[in-house]
Amino acid sequence: AAGVIQSPRHLIKEKRETATLKCYPIPRHDTVYWYQQGPGQDPQFLISFYEKMQSDKGSIPDRFSAQQFSDYHSELNMSSLELGDSALYFCASSSLTLNTEAFFGQGTRLTVV
Amino acid sequence: LAKTTQPISMDSYEGQEVNITCSHNNIATNDYITWYQQFPSQGPRFIIQGYKTKVTNEVASLFIPADRKSSTLSLPRVSLSDTAVYYCLVRNAGNNRKLIWGLGTSLAVNP
Numbered sequence: 001a002a003g004v005i006q007s008p009r010h011l012i013k014e015k016r017e018t019a020t021l022k023c024y025p026i027p028r029h030d031t032v033y034w035y036q037q038g039p040g041q042d043p044q045f046l047i048s049f050y051e052k053m054q055s056d057k058g059s060i061p062d063r064f065s066a067q068q069f070s071d072y073h074s075e076l077n078m079s080s081l082e083l084g085d086s087a088l089y090f091c092a093s094s095s096l097t098l099n100t101e102a103f104f105g106q107g108t109r110l111t112v113v
Numbered sequence: 114l115a116k117t118t119q120p121i122s123m124d125s126y127e128g129q130e131v132n133i134t135c136s137h138n139n140i141a142t143n144d145y146i147t148w149y150q151q152f153p154s155q156g157p158r159f160i161i162q163g164y165k166t167k168v169t170n171e172v173a174s175l176f177i178p179a180d181r182k183s184s185t186l187s188l189p190r191v192s193l194s195d196t197a198v199y200y201c202l203v204r205n206a207g208n209n210r211k212l213i214w215g216l217g218t219s220l221a222v223n224p
Binding site for chain 2: 004033035042043044045088090092099101102103104105106107109
């Protein structure tokens, strides 16, 4: 079965650079979520989209933005990167219509140096 | 969204049954209880979900009392590969737009 695909799996950036993370949800899932997980920490909700519209916002810095495109893939754009942005970034998708649980991708490990 | 509380860590031995209890006192009528497993540097993996009474799948069982203010994840005969962090979440069926993650339970299975 198709799963949530994230790319890239690993990314190394320098401070003040920008980064773009991509997420391809499971087909026919209508909701996408982004999470940030620091070392030894629990996943922190950043933002979510329902049917391509932003639906909820969590602890997402103003330097970050996200969108969901017509093909339902989503991108998390991160600018003016800071050392503290180094973390695992997970994307998940679910279907509100089918009342499914959220399925997670394998994550993108971002390292800011 | 209902907040969850679960033990920070647990220790077990291979072959034992492990029960992890989660409290969710403010659970709402249309909330579901969902458990995830996470290995280091990997995405959380769905284990089991339930609304009330008992749910069982090939991996685990989930026990939910009538008042639904708590739930217990039961892992039968754990192995070393079950060493992971286990998260209990309450998911709103009518507004499945975000999941609030509490502090998971770090389970260590010893030989």
